[in-house]
Amino acid sequence: MMKNYVPILLILFLFVFPLRSQEVRILTVSDYDLNGKVKTCLVITDYGRELFEFNETGLLTKTVTQYNESDQDITLYKYKGGELVEKRMESYKNNVLDEATSMANFYTLDTIPRRRIVEKIISYDKDFLEQQEYQYNDFGQLTKIVTSSAGGVDETTFEYTPYKDELTKSIFNNGILEKSVRTSQRKTKDRLQKVLLTKEFIDGEPNTAQEEIFDDNDNLISKELFLYDLATKKFASQNKQLHYYSEGVLQKVVTETATTKSVEEYIFQFDSSPAKNWVKQIITPGNSYTTRVINYYPEDKVAETPNN
Numbered sequence: 001m002m003k004n005y006v007p008i009l010l011i012l013f014l015f016v017f018p019l020r021s022q023e024v025r026i027l028t029v030s031d032y033d034l035n036g037k038v039k040t041c042l043v044i045t046d047y048g049r050e051l052f053e054f055n056e057t058g059l060l061t062k063t064v065t066q067y068n069e070s071d072q073d074i075t076l077y078k079y080k081g082g083e084l085v086e087k088r089m090e091s092y093k094n095n096v097l098d099e100a101t102s103m104a105n106f107y108t109l110d111t112i113p114r115r116r117i118v119e120k121i122i123s124y125d126k127d128f129l130e131q132q133e134y135q136y137n138d139f140g141q142l143t144k145i146v147t148s149s150a151g152g153v154d155e156t157t158f159e160y161t162p163y164k165d166e167l168t169k170s171i172f173n174n175g176i177l178e179k180s181v182r183t184s185q186r187k188t189k190d191r192l193q194k195v196l197l198t199k200e201f202i203d204g205e206p207n208t209a210q211e212e213i214f215d216d217n218d219n220l221i222s223k224e225l226f227l228y229d230l231a232t233k234k235f236a237s238q239n240k241q242l243h244y245y246s247e248g249v250l251q252k253v254v255t256e257t258a259t260t261k262s263v264e265e266y267i268f269q270f271d272s273s274p275a276k277n278w279v280k281q282i283i284t285p286g287n288s289y290t291t292r293v294i295n296y297y298p299e300d301k302v303a304e305t306p307n308n
Contacts, residue, residue, distance in 0.1 A: 024134060029054055031060075033277075035275040037058070043292050044290070044291040044293070048065065049066040050064070055079075070092075071092065085106070089105075099123065103121055104124070114135070118134075132148075144157050144158065156171060156178075157172045158171055167184075177201050179199065180199045181197070194213070195214075196210075196214075198212075208225065208228065211226070221243050222243065224239070240256050250268075251266060266283055267282040273296060278292065
């Protein structure tokens with residue numbers, strides 16, 4: 001199964017430098033469109049290199065972002081009992097550690113009376129940057145993030161509203177609606193599709209929306225972007241992408257607007273491992289490329305409980 005590929009540099013950037021408060025994420029091989037017992041994955045593109053290392057249970061333990069011969073970012077992840085307990089992001093400039101921009105994130109887990117995670121972010125030159133407290137309900141859903149920094153205290157709250165076979169998650173920043181995500185199902189003639197409708201708000205007013213539809217193999221088959229029209233008080237479509245697959249492998253993406261239509265075709269080369277991961281991706285007509293060098297753990301080796 002080939003899931004829609006997201007540029008790895010973007011995933012890493014959003015995880016290390018979140019734009020807004022978000023749930024603590026534990027990244028695994030599947031987040032990088034990888035299968036099997038992957039040990040390392042070196043990603044080579046026309047804009048840089050990324051090295052990813054995983055433990056035998058599939059958890060991400062290290063990333064190296066190489067910008068040039070002397071500048072790089074290294075991120076290290078430490079786990080205990082499958083929970084993330086420490087994350088260190090080290091930035092090197094001219095092969096020297098930059099303590100002002102390097103930081104450590106420490107996580108403390110408490111499960112009584114409900115699950116709660118406290119994250120403290122400290123720079124390598126010993127400056128306290130931020131603390132975030134994540135609170136969960138009895139169902140394991142994130143309900144509140146309290147962010148404390150030199151600028152004050154902010155609260156992000158999460159509300160979950162079920163309706164028939166739909167579930168809407170609404171996100172409020174200091175009481176003002178910021179985002180909503182509705183998950184629902186759509187029946188076709190012989191299949192069941194998952195639909196994600198995400199709306200973004202500015203000062204509580206609607207701004208943009210995006211509808212994503214996935215097939216029963218969790219492949220993204222369409223994505224449509226909308227912009228809120230103040231005159232009509234409705235969302236108007238801006239562009240729509242249609243994704244086409246052959247035997248679970250992405251073949252092409254067709255992007256349509258009111259006046260244009262463009263087509264990108266995807267060419268993949270796969271390795272000879274039982275996991276059948278792709279090792280080269282070419283997108284035409286731009287001929288952009290991504291190459292992956294993948295190493296695996298021996299399949300017959302018993303995986304140990306992660307401690308790093």
